[in-house]
Amino acid sequence: MAGEIEARLKALDITLPDAPAPAANYVPYVRTGNQVFVSGQVPWVGGERNFVGKVGAEFTIEEGQAAARVVVLNIIAQVKAACEGDLDRVVRCVKLGGFVNCTPDFHNHPQVINGASDLMVEVFGEAGRHARFAVGAPALPFNVAVEIDAVFEVR
Numbered sequence: 001m002a003g004e005i006e007a008r009l010k011a012l013d014i015t016l017p018d019a020p021a022p023a024a025n026y027v028p029y030v031r032t033g034n035q036v037f038v039s040g041q042v043p044w045v046g047g048e049r050n051f052v053g054k055v056g057a058e059f060t061i062e063e064g065q066a067a068a069r070v071v072v073l074n075i076i077a078q079v080k081a082a083c084e085g086d087l088d089r090v091v092r093c094v095k096l097g098g099f100v101n102c103t104p105d106f107h108n109h110p111q112v113i114n115g116a117s118d119l120m121v122e123v124f125g126e127a128g129r130h131a132r133f134a135v136g137a138p139a140l141p142f143n144v145a146v147e148i149d150a151v152f153e154v155r
Contacts (some may be wrong), residue, residue: 005087008123019077020044023141029078031154034091036082038150040099042141043070051145056106059145064100065115067146072116075150076123083154091153093120093130099147101140109134116148 009016022028022039029038043051051067053059059067076087083089098113100106113134120128130150140147 003086003088005090005123008125009087012122014073014123016073016077016080017045019081020047020074029082031082034153034155035094036079036152036154038075038078038082038152040097040141040147040149041071041074041078042144042147043067044074045070049142049144052143053145054101054103054106054143055112055145056103061108061111064112064145065118067144068098068113068115068148069119071146071148072119072123075116075148079150079152079154082152089155090124090127091155092127093124094151094153096120096130096132097149098132098134099137099140100134101138101143101145101147102136104138106136109136112146113148116146 019028026039029036055064080087096116098116100109100112
């Protein structure tokens, strides 16, 4: 029987990707006690980079938000792996850290990362509300538009 979060994902017509493998010498998440720390995730879809370029040049705010939503799906996939497939073990999303690859004159980083925050609340409800930061960066790995890390409390 599907859990509450899986049912919500289905109702939202969201299919989670497989948890992406790390791109270097690190692990995709660490579970310690009742917390899961998810390493920075980028907008990989089907093993391929998406949203390559800078917000404010190649991408609009709305396109940056779409990139952030893709990243959150990868984050949730990592949390699902950390919870042995049971997303109902998530107590809450504690924090998101958002990095936006952008031009020097772009100052709407929070609006871009709202794409991630909004989806987190759509999926987890009140348990998806989190602390957060959103900053601009002159470059990100693979020149992707967005990278986000996360901390979750789990049972």
